[in-house]
Amino acid sequence: MANLQQRIAAKGLKDIEVKSYMCFGACQEGPNVVIYPEKNWYARVKTEDLDDIVAHLAGGPHVQRLDTIDSSLKELIYQLLDTGIF
Amino acid sequence: MQGILFPSAVPEGREGLKEYRARGGYQALAQASKGPAEAIVKIVTDAGLRGRGGAGFPTGKKWQFTREAPEEPRYLVMNGGEDEPGSKKDRVLLENLPHLVVEGAILSAYAIGASKAYLYINARYDVAIKSITDALDEAKSAGFWGENILGGDFDLDFEIVAAPHNYVAGEDTAVLEVIEGRKPLPRQKPPFPVTFGLFGKPTSVNNVETLANVAPILLKGAEWYRKFGTAESTGTMIFSLGDSVNRPGVYELPFGTPLRYLIEECGGGLKSGKKIKAIMPAAPSSAFLPPDKIDTPLDHNSMRDAGSALGCGVIKLISEGTCIVEEVLRIADFFTAESCGQCPACRMETNMLSMMMKKVQAGQGGQPMLEQFNKILAFNKGKGFCNLIAMPGPPIESALKLFPADFEAHLTTGKCAAN
Numbered sequence: 075m076a077n078l079q080q081r082i083a084a085k086g087l088k089d090i091e092v093k094s095y096m097c098f099g100a101c102q103e104g105p106n107v108v109i110y111p112e113k114n115w116y117a118r119v120k121t122e123d124l125d126d127i128v129a130h131l132a133g134g135p136h137v138q139r140l141d142t143i144d145s146s147l148k149e150l151i152y153q154l155l156d157t158g159i160f
Numbered sequence: 161m162q163g164i165l166f167p168s169a170v171p172e173g174r175e176g177l178k179e180y181r182a183r184g185g186y187q188a189l190a191q192a193s194k195g196p197a198e199a200i201v202k203i204v205t206d207a208g209l210r211g212r213g214g215a216g217f218p219t220g221k222k223w224q225f226t227r228e229a230p231e232e233p234r235y236l237v238m239n240g241g242e243d244e245p246g247s248k249k250d251r252v253l254l255e256n257l258p259h260l261v262v263e264g265a266i267l268s269a270y271a272i273g274a275s276k277a278y279l280y281i282n283a284r285y286d287v288a289i290k291s292i293t294d295a296l297d298e299a300k301s302a303g304f305w306g307e308n309i310l311g312g313d314f315d316l317d318f319e320i321v322a323a324p325h326n327y328v329a330g331e332d333t334a335v336l337e338v339i340e341g342r343k344p345l346p347r348q349k350p351p352f353p354v355t356f357g358l359f360g361k362p363t364s365v366n367n368v369e370t371l372a373n374v375a376p377i378l379l380k381g382a383e384w385y386r387k388f389g390t391a392e393s394t395g396t397m398i399f400s401l402g403d404s405v406n407r408p409g410v411y412e413l414p415f416g417t418p419l420r421y422l423i424e425e426c427g428g429g430l431k432s433g434k435k436i437k438a439i440m441p442a443a444p445s446s447a448f449l450p451p452d453k454i455d456t457p458l459d460h461n462s463m464r465d466a467g468s469a470l471g472c473g474v475i476k477l478i479s480e481g482t483c484i485v486e487e488v489l490r491i492a493d494f495f496t497a498e499s500c501g502q503c504p505a506c507r508m509e510t511n512m513l514s515m516m517m518k519k520v521q522a523g524q525g526g527q528p529m530l531e532q533f534n535k536i537l538a539f540n541k542g543k544g545f546c547n548l549i550a551m552p553g554p555p556i557e558s559a560l561k562l563f564p565a566d567f568e569a570h571l572t573t574g575k576c577a578a579n
Contacts, residue, residue, distance in 0.1 A: 096511045097507040157519075158519075158524065
């Protein structure tokens with residue numbers, strides 16, 4: 075998480091906050107990075123994937139290879155996030 | 161009312177071997193041990209005995225599955241973990257009627273062909289563990305267990321195992337894990353314990369109260385037993401009433417007795433003198449019933465038809481003036497704390513439900529938040545290694561349906577409607 079924060083800061087992305095959340099029900103496919111409110115979910119993230127994720131946050135392409143979470147779980151969690159649960 | 165387990169009223173002191181034998185104790189063993197084990201299974205099946213641990217599974221069927229499993233040795237495990245909040249029945253049986261339990265365990269072990277029985281007892285039950293330990297000593301001296309029981313070729317050994325006092329430690333496969341020396345984490349099923357249980361061998365895990373019914377059934381017969389209760393729920397059950405009533409305690413009643421009788425005649429009604437707002441027939445995991453269901457018969461089918469469940473008979477009464485949101489939040493937090501955490505779906509569900517209920521309590525989230533409860537529960541249905549994942553559902557779903565005004569009050573004012 076600290077690694078991701080450092081890379082975001084190095085890229086000069088000031089309106090992005092990195093924080094840990096409770097279990098979203100996909101820990102067996104973790105580490106997970108959920109980007110909200112944009113609604114993107116990257117699973118089984120490794121250190122070598124972080125540059126691609128930060129590039130996406132900076133306006134780059136979606137990292138398709140990490141988008142492996144079941145769509146029904148994603149939908150459920152996004153709806154919960156929309157209610158302002160956090 | 162005459163019971164099957166409690167000879168007259170709830171026993172106040174410990175019944176020793178001499179007293180137990182004076183009322184026919186160990187006669188069932190003396191008779192049954194002369195015959196084939198299959199006969200025991202048949203009588204218990206014919207009697208319609210169902211497990212008293214909560215699920216109500218037919219005991220004869222469970223024994224048959226265990227007997228028919230090809231592997232050997234087989235094991236009997238008595239589940240006396242009793243960590244259901246408010247349940248006192250197993251403790252009373254273990255402390256006061258230890259020989260009724262021990263004779264039931266010996267008969268059950270004979271029925272399934274087990275040569276070793278583990279008695280798994282809540283570690284906090286010091287008196288119960290002492291009572292059972294003494295009963296085992298007395299029974300062994302009298303030749304009721306050990307080698308060549310009553311001169312026959314049946315050998316049986318006992319071992320007492322102290323059960324950790326957390327909720328999942330009472331789940332059948334978590335019990336097996338503890339006996340094998342590991343943490344109380346439920347196993348994925350199938351395979352079920354009847355084919356792959358303790359040390360990978362066929363195992364019947366039976367609740368204390370279930371085992372206590374076995375000797376009376378064998379002594380007096382299936383037909384006698386079926387005179388108690390209903391066609392689908394035969395015999396009696398021990399119900400636990402908490403401190404909210406005038407006469408808290410345990411009450412043995414025939415299945416089918418109206419809930420009102422237990423609450424009013426046995427318990428003496430609410431101590432506060434207030435009206436009942438809701439009833440949980442199997443706290444904390446059953447659906448709430450409204451007060452107009454107070455005449456529902458206390459049996460598995462009637463409770464299911466009324467929209468709830470009987471569980472292991474812990475009846476909780478909610479009085480007028482109690483906020484259901486606060487009540488459900490306590491339940492959600494209980495299951496969050498008691499989830500063992502090994503299944504991601506259970507971890508997510510229980511934590512989400514607690515967090516969402518706290519938001520509702522604080523008046524945040526509005527109607528969209530309320531709509532998420534059923535979605536979370538539906539999404540996780542059938543997931544997880546054990547049934548804990550299904551337990552927060554009935555109380556939450558029924559609370560939302562029966563008491564919308566309590567939720568509305570919190571969402572609009574952040575306070576209880578009751579206050």
